[in-house]
Amino acid sequence: MNKLFDLLKRVDIPTLIIFVFLISLFILAAFTKVSIPSLLSDSLKRIGMNGVLVLAMVPTIRSGIGPNFGLPIGIIGGLIGALVSMQLGLVGYFGFWVSVLLAIVLCTAIGILYGWLLERVRGQEMMVGTYMGYSIVAFMSIMWLLLPFSNPDMVWAIGGRGLRYTLTLQDYFGYVLNNFLKFKVGRLEVPTGLLLFFVGACLVVYIFFKTRMGLAIDLTGQNERYAISSGVNTKRARLIAVVLSTIIGGVGIIVYAQSYGFLQLYQAPLFMTFPAVASILIGGASIRRASITNVVVGTIAFQTLLTIALPVLSQVTRGDITEVMRLIVSNGMILYALTRAPKEAN
């Protein structure tokens, strides 16, 4: 019992509210005609879909930079990887893994540039990251119109030029992870491959933070002066954290797209950042410390909340209140984290 109280004391108030809300939604769902197993399978799918993107927040938070608000930068790298793979006409697992590989290569390059910039604007990383993300998305919107992609599935039917807003992945690598070892228990569907990929990615990051480099990043985030005096090259540590975060972002969007079945271009990458930041915060992270547990707990809580809120609340209220709820919950969570941090730092 005391242990439980200790745990409750350590949990943030907003996180607590969200969990209470989540539980009450489940109770409400039991009284309505909504089928809980199908809700759970949807939740599982969305957890796997978004989890990797949330994971991208860990390296930058641990290195002391704060949540990676420049997530769209990594996403763009991932999108280019996927587009090239589609243009080459690669399908199935091969198409997926080629996309991932290309994304890793591209994001390493972009990440180094982005990390170099962030190093020069220490103290303003969150803001600069946000607007670098916005700028790149707008810039790439022009590029999507002008780049010489020619696959008829990808470009506008009329004119034959410029990429479409959403590209169907059905005939390429859509659902490859979701369908890997998929099984059903009654009406509950488990996308095994997707979840395995998420767990695998978490494991890789977890192991990375046990290596020498990972520990150096950790130390840099906790106490920069101490890190320098212990012989850590803090600039290099932060750079590697940014590159890693960018790569995870790039891979994350490919995982997201294959599960969604569509590749979304133009403005879409902008809407990925804040939910991802909010997820890890809901999981108990702050803008200065984060763990893999925070990622897993946060993604499960936030995505389950969004999945079950729509059918349950639509029976109580009119219209789609979940979109509004998503805005309030995610931004409220980030706001809470931003206003709380100074005390923690002292």
Add this chain to the structure above:
Amino acid sequence: MEKFKRILVSNAVPIAFLALSISAVLVARIPPLFLVSEIVRRLSRNTFLVLSLLIPIVAGMGLNFGIVLGAMAGQAAMFFVVDWKIKDIPGVIVAMILGSVIATLLGWLAGLVLNRAKGREMITSMILGFFANGVYQLIFLFFIGSIIPFKTRQFLLPEGVGLRNTVDLYGSIASALNKVWIVRIGTVRVFVVPILITVGLCFLIYFLFKTKLGQDIRAVGQDMHIAEVAGIKVNKIRIIAVIMSTVLAAIGQIIYLQDISTINTYNSHEQVGLFSIAALLVGGASTRRASIWNAIIGVLLFHTLFVVAPSAGNKLFGQPQVGEFFREFLAYAVIAFALAMHGWSAKKGKH
């Protein structure tokens, strides 16, 4: 020569934008008279909003992305004025008073939040804007017509709850300020009243910084600790700066919307922060230093490009969309650049 070089370097952004605007005008072959009338109109409708950013910058709080809150307050007030069927000038005045009251409350709350996030005001005010947008949608999509009374059925969704996507102001307060006094110079129409109000605000801001309060704001902006030691109530001054900015943004949004004449219920306020801030920065302001002239020049340059970018994009690439994305890119990029410079110089200052 040295001096000339220094002027060139310190005004790099406006000069670059001037060059870009001129070349875009030349490429697009825009009729000059059309361009002039567009620019004059945009000066009279957007400058007030841009000016609302000045006070928090002087107070050392950076770019106040939270002016979105003020815009929401102004818009909310307009919905009610339309519903109460108060027309023309009285309608605008009632909207401004009601908007200011709501904005004062919101500004006070925003100030409290920002005082808890010193050193991170910009990102916090931006997230605060997004958060407020959620609350705004909750109120105007779900509460209005159910909890909050609203009589004008034609602006409500078919179920009678929630506002429609557009609320048009024709027959109520559309162009209420514009049409009071229109001076025609050839085919160019100049709306005198909004311009007079904006000029009035310029003087108000100028004189504000001559008063004790203005000096206190400046002192807080230069160094919070020294100001605190000197006996200035730093937190209170910062809250006052945010309240003033929010109230001005509310009034600015009303001036803006009476010109546009339709309210996009769920979008009109969203871009206000982005475009006002981009315009101010284009005018040569930074996150720490901004003047009335930066605001005016910024509106002039930014909106010239805004007008001509789509047709320039069309001429160059055969796709008007390219121009549209390009101006969006410029708005974001100029902010990213200013923020990067801010971080850069802050770092240099430290070492």
